[in-house]
Amino acid sequence: MFQEFLDLRGCGALDDSSAAVLASLANLQVLVLSDTGVTSTTVAAVAENCRRLEMLDVSRISRFSKEAALLLPLHLLRLTRLKLTKNSAVDDEVVRDCLSRLKRLALLDVSHCWRVTSGFCVPPLPQNPDGMSLRRLGLFGCNVERQRVQDALRDAGAAKVQLSLHHELPMFDLPCVYSNLPNLDLRCRTFIEGC
Numbered sequence: 001m002f003q004e005f006l007d008l009r010g011c012g013a014l015d016d017s018s019a020a021v022l023a024s025l026a027n028l029q030v031l032v033l034s035d036t037g038v039t040s041t042t043v044a045a046v047a048e049n050c051r052r053l054e055m056l057d058v059s060r061i062s063r064f065s066k067e068a069a070l071l072l073p074l075h076l077l078r079l080t081r082l083k084l085t086k087n088s089a090v091d092d093e094v095v096r097d098c099l100s101r102l103k104r105l106a107l108l109d110v111s112h113c114w115r116v117t118s119g120f121c122v123p124p125l126p127q128n129p130d131g132m133s134l135r136r137l138g139l140f141g142c143n144v145e146r147q148r149v150q151d152a153l154r155d156a157g158a159a160k161v162q163l164s165l166h167h168e169l170p171m172f173d174l175p176c177v178y179s180n181l182p183n184l185d186l187r188c189r190t191f192i193e194g195c
């Protein structure tokens with residue numbers, strides 16, 4: 001059985017020594033690495049090798065680089081949900097790349113990423129003739145002008161997007177997240193003993 005869902009949130013023992021193991025899990029669809037000891041090394045390995053990921057949470061990673069963040073929209077084209085909260089390397093370029101490249105992206109949360117401003121909207125975001133999939137954009141704690149962002153997203157094809165300026169967005173709307181993953185085996189949720 002292939003591992004499809006892996007939630008390692010809060011596993012302080014998880015560090016970059018596990019990068020090769022995580023990168024070998026090519027069938028992963030959901031991966032949560034928030035509040036772990038991994039760095040950009042692991043995030044880059046995951047981005048380059050786990051191309052089936054649909055949901056990824058790399059929030060609150062202490063040594064997370066902009067270069068690693070830019071690999072996510074370059075390689076993980078199936079992403080529908082991406083959570084990058086509380087990462088100081090995330091800036092306007094990262095947000096713009098995610099919104100421009102990730103055509104299936106329905107949720108993006110960059111809350112508490114203080115380098116994110118309304119600047120990701122300038123120049124105008126590329127228009128998607130089929131409309132953008134984006135439905136929720138978390139910008140809590142970012143220096144943005146609500147109307148400017150809404151107008152730019154509407155012009156790019158995200159007419160139904162909801163901005164969250166007052167709280168972080170939940171990664172999962174349970175139990176619907178499980179209904180989208182056929183043949184999901186939840187028996188092996190823990191990757192490292194003691195987490």
